[in-house]
Amino acid sequence: KNQVEQSPQSLIILEGKNCTLQCNYTVSPFSNLRWYKQDTGRGPVSLTIMTFSENTKSNGRYTATLDADTKQSSLHITASQLSDSASYICVVSPTGGGADGLTFGKGTHLIIQP
């Protein structure tokens, strides 16, 4: 069964610090991996999308990395801001597509403290 495991489940850091969120998956064959940010009371918003041939992709202070061999991805947040407080969800899509094939992680709940 395809699975996406995210860690840590929750994280609290001080404003201005960096942090890294992890995503391990078992989806195979693999097409692409996305990171979403979900603010409290809102729907998820796409941050990055990477195909199996991409190792890294940045979006401002967010940098996602992908190791398709070990089936691991990370999301690194640099110089955190209070507005980064949110849940971060990793979503993996298998080759061949199909919305039912999308596998969502439970998310990492990030809290930035002033």
Add this chain to the structure above:
Amino acid sequence: ETGVTQTPRHLVMGMTNKKSLKCEQHLGHNAMYWYKQSAKKPLELMFVYSLEERVENNSVPSRFSPECPNSSHLFLHLHTLQPEDSALYLCASSQVWPPETQYFGPGTRLLVL
């Protein structure tokens, strides 16, 4: 931010009530989705519509009934729900199906008493 809208944003209903959730997308997309998001669980795909045709139904109880009258609108009709159906219901759309990137609405927070 306003590409996909959902109403109402919050809903409280009794188990015998009938209510409907509405979703509208202003992105010109051809596919729309309903997801259920419960606390500490991954998003669960409920229904998929592509070009107004239902293409996926992930074993959702019949007390949830979707309707897609056109490519811009999606409804979720609710009747005789259970307390465990309380959750955040998210609508999403994508340019095509299967999806590349999905765009999510803000969700409807549902509480069933």
